[in-house]
Amino acid sequence: MHTTEPTNDQIQSEKIYRQMGLNDEEYSSVVELLGRKPNLTETGIFGVMWSEHCSYKNSKPLLSLFPVDGPDVLQGPGEGAGVVDIGDGYAVVFKVESHNHPSAIEPYQGAATGVGGILRDIFSMGARPIAVLNSLRFGPLSGNAAAKRTRYLFGHVVAGIAGYGNCIGVPTVGGEVCFDQCYTGNPLVNAMGVGVLRHDQLQHGRAEGAGKSVIYVGASTGRDGIHGATFASEELNEDSDEKRPAVQVGDPFMGKLLIEACLEVYQSGALYSVQDMGAAGLTCSSTEMSYKGGMGMELNLDLVPQRAENMSAYEIMLSESQERMLFVANPGREEEIFSICKKWDVPAVTVGQVIEEPVLRLNHHGVAAAELSLVAVCGSTPVYQRESIIPETVLNRQKESGLDWDVPEDLTDVFKLLIQTPELASKSWVYQQYDFMVRTNTSVRPGSDAAVVRVEGTNKSLAMSIDGNSRYVFLDPKTGGRCAVAEAARNVVCSGGRPLAITDGLNFGNPEKPEIFWQLEQAVSGMSEACSYLNLPVVGGNVSLYNETEGEAVYPTPVVGAVGLIEDNAYTTSQFFQKSGDVLFLLGETKEELGGGAYQQMQTGKISGMPPELDLEKERQLQQAVLENIRRGNVVSAHDLSHGGLSLALLTSCTEQMGISVVLKSDLRPDVVLFSESQSRILLSVSEEKESEIVSSMLQYKVPCVQIGKVVKERFEISFNGTKIIYSELNLLRDLWQNAIAMEMEFSV
Amino acid sequence: MMRCAVIVFPGSNCDSDLYKAANSVEGMEAEYLWYTSESLEGYDAVLLPGGFSYGDALRAGALASQAPVLKALRRAADSGVYILGICNGFQILTECGLLPGALHRNSGLRFICDTVNLEVVNTDICFTSGYSRGAKQIRLPIAHGEGNYTCDTDTLRKLEDNAQIVFRYSGNNPNGSLAGIAGISNSKGNVLGMMPHPERAMAEWMGSSDGRILFESLMMRT
Amino acid sequence: MLKGIVTVSLKQDVLDPQGQAVLHSLQSLGFNEAKNVRIGKSIEVWLEENDSNKAESRLGEMCESLLVNSVIEDYSFEIVEE
Amino acid sequence: MLKGIVTVSLKQDVLDPQGQAVLHSLQSLGFNEAKNVRIGKSIEVWLEENDSNKAESRLGEMCESLLVNSVIEDYSFEIVEE
Ligand SMILES: Nc1ncnc2c1ncn2[C@@H]1O[C@H](COP(=O)(O)OP(=O)(O)O)[C@@H](O)[C@H]1O
Numbered sequence A: 001m002h003t004t005e006p007t008n009d010q011i012q013s014e015k016i017y018r019q020m021g022l023n024d025e026e027y028s029s030v031v032e033l034l035g036r037k038p039n040l041t042e043t044g045i046f047g048v049m050w051s052e053h054c055s056y057k058n059s060k061p062l063l064s065l066f067p068v069d070g071p072d073v074l075q076g077p078g079e080g081a082g083v084v085d086i087g088d089g090y091a092v093v094f095k096v097e098s099h100n101h102p103s104a105i106e107p108y109q110g111a112a113t114g115v116g117g118i119l120r121d122i123f124s125m126g127a128r129p130i131a132v133l134n135s136l137r138f139g140p141l142s143g144n145a146a147a148k149r150t151r152y153l154f155g156h157v158v159a160g161i162a163g164y165g166n167c168i169g170v171p172t173v174g175g176e177v178c179f180d181q182c183y184t185g186n187p188l189v190n191a192m193g194v195g196v197l198r199h200d201q202l203q204h205g206r207a208e209g210a211g212k213s214v215i216y217v218g219a220s221t222g223r224d225g226i227h228g229a230t231f232a233s234e235e236l237n238e239d240s241d242e243k244r245p246a247v248q249v250g251d252p253f254m255g256k257l258l259i260e261a262c263l264e265v266y267q268s269g270a271l272y273s274v275q276d277m278g279a280a281g282l283t284c285s286s287t288e289m290s291y292k293g294g295m296g297m298e299l300n301l302d303l304v305p306q307r308a309e310n311m312s313a314y315e316i317m318l319s320e321s322q323e324r325m326l327f328v329a330n331p332g333r334e335e336e337i338f339s340i341c342k343k344w345d346v347p348a349v350t351v352g353q354v355i356e357e358p359v360l361r362l363n364h365h366g367v368a369a370a371e372l373s374l375v376a377v378c379g380s381t382p383v384y385q386r387e388s389i390i391p392e393t394v395l396n397r398q399k400e401s402g403l404d405w406d407v408p409e410d411l412t413d414v415f416k417l418l419i420q421t422p423e424l425a426s427k428s429w430v431y432q433q434y435d436f437m438v439r440t441n442t443s444v445r446p447g448s449d450a451a452v453v454r455v456e457g458t459n460k461s462l463a464m465s466i467d468g469n470s471r472y473v474f475l476d477p478k479t480g481g482r483c484a485v486a487e488a489a490r491n492v493v494c495s496g497g498r499p500l501a502i503t504d505g506l507n508f509g510n511p512e513k514p515e516i517f518w519q520l521e522q523a524v525s526g527m528s529e530a531c532s533y534l535n536l537p538v539v540g541g542n543v544s545l546y547n548e549t550e551g552e553a554v555y556p557t558p559v560v561g562a563v564g565l566i567e568d569n570a571y572t573t574s575q576f577f578q579k580s581g582d583v584l585f586l587l588g589e590t591k592e593e594l595g596g597g598a599y600q601q602m603q604t605g606k607i608s609g610m611p612p613e614l615d616l617e618k619e620r621q622l623q624q625a626v627l628e629n630i631r632r633g634n635v636v637s638a639h640d641l642s643h644g645g646l647s648l649a650l651l652t653s654c655t656e657q658m659g660i661s662v663v664l665k666s667d668l669r670p671d672v673v674l675f676s677e678s679q680s681r682i683l684l685s686v687s688e689e690k691e692s693e694i695v696s697s698m699l700q701y702k703v704p705c706v707q708i709g710k711v712v713k714e715r716f717e718i719s720f721n722g723t724k725i726i727y728s729e730l731n732l733l734r735d736l737w738q739n740a741i742a743m744e745m746e747f748s749v
Numbered sequence B: 001m002m003r004c005a006v007i008v009f010p011g012s013n014c015d016s017d018l019y020k021a022a023n024s025v026e027g028m029e030a031e032y033l034w035y036t037s038e039s040l041e042g043y044d045a046v047l048l049p050g051g052f053s054y055g056d057a058l059r060a061g062a063l064a065s066q067a068p069v070l071k072a073l074r075r076a077a078d079s080g081v082y083i084l085g086i087c088n089g090f091q092i093l094t095e096c097g098l099l100p101g102a103l104h105r106n107s108g109l110r111f112i113c114d115t116v117n118l119e120v121v122n123t124d125i126c127f128t129s130g131y132s133r134g135a136k137q138i139r140l141p142i143a144h145g146e147g148n149y150t151c152d153t154d155t156l157r158k159l160e161d162n163a164q165i166v167f168r169y170s171g172n173n174p175n176g177s178l179a180g181i182a183g184i185s186n187s188k189g190n191v192l193g194m195m196p197h198p199e200r201a202m203a204e205w206m207g208s209s210d211g212r213i214l215f216e217s218l219m220m221r222t
Numbered sequence C, D: 001m002l003k004g005i006v007t008v009s010l011k012q013d014v015l016d017p018q019g020q021a022v023l024h025s026l027q028s029l030g031f032n033e034a035k036n037v038r039i040g041k042s043i044e045v046w047l048e049e050n051d052s053n054k055a056e057s058r059l060g061e062m063c064e065s066l067l068v069n070s071v072i073e074d075y076s077f078e079i080v081e082e
């Protein structure tokens, strides 16, 4: 080694541990736990393992509010991803992961490696990945220099998701994108993975049984994504450039080979346990596997395949190189694993073994590089109960009126403008870059409420959706949290799926600020309430904090991924109208609720007031009623009302041929009726014969139900209390809606 | 029974789709064959699946066109075995020279996944005879980033003169390909390369069943 | 150790949509002197070989058999010491 | 008219999966002397400009503002007469 690492004393006296993510107090407790001062590698290991990302030290107390159990849950939070039974001996595995900061720096690779990472979480559980979804947030697309950077980020994030997902051969079937000023400096990129396994293929990540071989599988280790390594730069001279951490680059080709090799290894029975190397790479996988198994692990770092020269133990342990897994083999079965990996051209080498003593022991260049008690590393993480304060500004904003303008004269014009805002415009520019059909199981494509993917070998399908409206959360975190859960579940219901469980991604600012922690606490409590009420266990999720630029936090942005089961493929529905003459029903109650809505934002350039209310009992009734009627074959199409309200739901249910003729009557203002975002509403189209059955069924479920018009060919007409308020040729509106994002992306300078 | 081999290259990802599609056609039996195989003996047809063989490094299909199985594939093509390359399979066929021309980056520079309208230009070859019954306007899915077919003018003339253009995009050309070409055959008509995915259009629930006719035509070859 | 640097460019009569897109972006950024852009590849190959004549002929073979698609691409290369 | 030829390569420590795949293929084709491959871009920019100093500084700006992603790429260029 030609560079000298700081000594244990220097780490303490120069407070080098701070650059590795430990504060003074945490460092002291490390010293106390070890009974000595840690060396650089050891300090790095504590730094990452005690980071929010790995330890949830700021969010743990809140996450315990979530209901996590249910009759179908096979694996709740804790392992790589949650697992839920879907009958016939199969189970579904799913989880959300964030890649916000990497995507802000290198959008293509940041997003690509986000997809790669979530897929490894899925197949490390033993499942074959069957779909990915994504939830994206950016600043506004149109305008100035900042918007130009935003268009660059947006374009490259989408290309990165496409580049990885398309190549690895997992369909990207859905997602959401929102645009708001608050995300300009800190875009959000969350990816959700979904997989299917047979119960007997479920893998775990516990290293048990001393003497078992620990096998490193996959791409070699480089200096990728090593954080907190800045300490080195002052002390280095000619090497310093070479030592700078490199951006992680995804290799979906290796990812594909890795999936196939892993699935084949699982089949062989030669494997005891497995964990993917995600955040904090080898450190996290080796310590967690052995800690969970109540064992220790000894690794010889010289055996770790390395891409860069002269890597230090610190660098090897903290590298976040992609496409790597850690296996613990069944005794005597190592060769089988090697031969399967060789067939797929995936490197695999034994790098150590499981040991009795509960420590992580690292050897490098013939010397001990680290020896750490796993109880200290994994079992003693600090937990913080942060302070929480309701900010005055929130209370004031809530008191503002949600509606302080007159009814616009020409609502057709307003509607045309609204459907061209990137927020509400069609996202086809995005999802046409994704191969959403590969594996030929996608029966409802992106563009409808929830995507539907068939489960091979059964007559069942899975409906899946990811949603979250951060404007509601910003105005009132608790209500916003409830709405996010309800919307995701409602989307799944609209495709005919019975929601099974959810996964969530919590994207917030700095939790050390009391007003941010308050948002987090309220949102989580709202989400938990909704989950409990709707019987939706939370089987996994992700927390991404510190999403701020120059002290300004993004809107509190919880996103919810829901997965539902369709017991019989025949009852799969989409939001699209099928036949002219079919009858339109609006279910649920419309109120004057524009706070945080798309229409308010367009009219005033800001948001204010309270978000729409959510009555969980009404929500449950609605979901049950719709699901029941889909199963009875009474429903042709079903579409959840969300951003943009009824008018948007009507437009987005239309197809090239099928339009609407709608007659509305109400005491509310016409713009309120068109654009209100009241919750717990669904638009149905049903054939004429089923009309009365729907009406009586809804009565039974106590769901408000109004017949509002019909599906007609090629027109789009809405009248209100006897006056036509929106009328246009259907194709004109659809073109505006469909091309708005492409126009922004292609023709803005 | 018609025996088909679905070649699996490292990075193929439509191999199982093609396998399922072929096996769903009565009288057709498909099995997987690893890219290192040296013989294609006993197969009536060889199917090259879509995906990203070798990660599409360098150029789509370039590295796969050097794989061991390609020698046997050339012999099979010579001896009249039916060879169908879909998407990445088409790219491999042009890279290895079994079909003329080249496929380069979509003119819009983006990957595109959609269902498109196609005209079946030549319904006389074994792959397309079933479309002769009036079904010449069909809908098939596409999903590619490098489907922009190009060749020199001489080659284009030959393709036209010999009726080797089998599919053309009708209406909107999604990738800028020369003369709207979506699929071509060799001069004998036993090798077909196409960007659209017939194996993704085998039933109405998939959005179209127009792809099934292609497999059925092949099955019914005279 | 020698290093071959292969420059692969699209043949003149093959359209280069990516080059055109970059040209537009350059112009819209105010680089009006940019009149055309063509985008090709630069492939570096490290060779365990000391004889540069030999390296040259082997590199030529690599280009012909794999690195270049002669239907749409041209190439040139140089060999440098590493 | 001058032409700038920009060679863009991935930074040294940045993984180049394409290059790795090509290296493997070369080796399996029998080019065992190939020890490493890195794939970058070669961008030709035609400039309506006669002063080569000026061209140089403008081309540098183009690289910084558009042609090169400095997070993962390095570049060099030369200017030739056209
Ligand atoms: N980033 C994305 N990736 C894939 N599909 C997307 C993405 N964004 C939106 N979509 C798809 O576009 C459709 C509309 O999305 P959205 O506006 O969120 O609708 P809704 O309000 O009904 O949830 C959905 O089918 C969704 O899956």
Ligand SMILES: [Mg+2]
Pocket (backbone or CB within 6 Å): A175, A176, A466, A467, A468
């Ligand atoms: Mg949504």
